[in-house]
Amino acid sequence: MNEFANPAKRLSRLIEIVVHKQDSTSSAAVWADAFGLDAAKAQTDPHEVIAKLMILRNEIDLVEKLMSSTSFSKGLYEPHLQRVRSTVSLTNISATWNNHKSQLPADTRLALRYCAEILPAEPEISMEELQGVLDSVHRLRGEIEQSEITQAVREFLLSQLAIIEKAIHDYPIRGGIAIKSAFKDGLADCAAHAETVSAEGNKANISRVGRIWSDFKSAGKELVEADRVASSLVGLTEKGHALLNLFN
Template sequence: MEGFNNSAKRILNILNKLQNATSSDSAFIAWSRALDTIEQIPKNDPHELQRRLGLLKNELDLLEASMSSTEFSKSLYLPYIERIKTTVSITNLDSPWTNYVGQLGSDVMLCIMFCSEILPSDPNVKFDELNELLNKIKSFREEISSNNLPHFTNQFVNSQIDIIESAILDFPIKGGIAVKQAFTAGFSDLSDKADSLAKDEVITVTSKVGSYWKDLKKAGDEFVATDRMVNAFVNLAEKGQSLANSIISYLPPGTNS
């Protein structure tokens, strides 16, 4: 998982993409390309970009905390992390990228590169398999959009694939924790919707959602292999039966009422 297995490597990937920004780009365009949102957000709608910039700010905080636990002096890395933060904390995304690019010189890149070698590696996640799953979900989304699914099935399926898709798209910034958190969100979503879903569940459709959770666990590899929530959720999905009935029978009475 070269390039994604610690916070510094993920940040370095993003900084490298920013090197492709041109003098005519706005901060909005430069960051949208670097954070892979250029095709996913409506023009002039900054909300998704701001969300991802928030994730990047969290990663910079994580990098700072991780480096503080090493034997290296803060003076060797903290000023450079702070310079990156000034480019992330943008209040005017329409401003020229040239206003910020001076903060990301070769000295900053070199510092983050050293941090990426110093910090230990996260447990493995299979990035190629995440991308394969993302393509499956995109095709599935198109398929169900042309079907007249019952209301509660449609609502549930779309919320579930939104959770999986968001985890995959956030992985290059957050790493494996994005995958792990998706299972918690997916389990909670199923628990909340189970009673409604039971009224009109189309099992042939929801079972496909279950298969995507199995695929996500497989792609999550070492990062999620021993997680109890992940395994509990996937065990429900592997039954190939009604997801609504499976979760209702799994939870204590009154949990999702």
């Protein structure tokens, strides 16, 4: 089973990372490192860490909800999930890690691993493919920022790239739902910029982000393979279909 297979597996992976951090490190830095954020920056400006912790708390709730639908007694997992919740603190983020680390003993981490084995696995997505999409996002963003396209088109393209980038960064926490939600957000963003996207002269530039959406859909495999929203978004951006007729 891959390390992002279900919410318990993803939660267990993160807990195994943070439990080995030094006691004297700030909690903000510990979580920033686990999330792939700038640990030094997090100590003075922890808003990105807090945003990720809020997502992680939702995942803890999801594990509890999914486990409650199994035949296993709540006493086997609920106390351990509560311990994990206490480490995912939004109010004491500047405290040193030793204030939270004690809530992650071996039996709690073992309970998480059991939950990970019990809950069904989501379709596997290649992190290598997602990284390839992310690299394309970074390259295109750099080209857009140096280009002479109109401000309206620039804002739309950068907005679309930000949606893809956020989904890839959230995938290790949220799993497949992060990928599926990105296509819904991307289509809504198209609707908000309908006139810009529909203009005939903008199609060539917009199709460039469409190709990245297409690669992103391919990376998502069966999660979005038959998803009508994903297919619609790829068609709208890659092939330049007229949006005004769809959203009016």
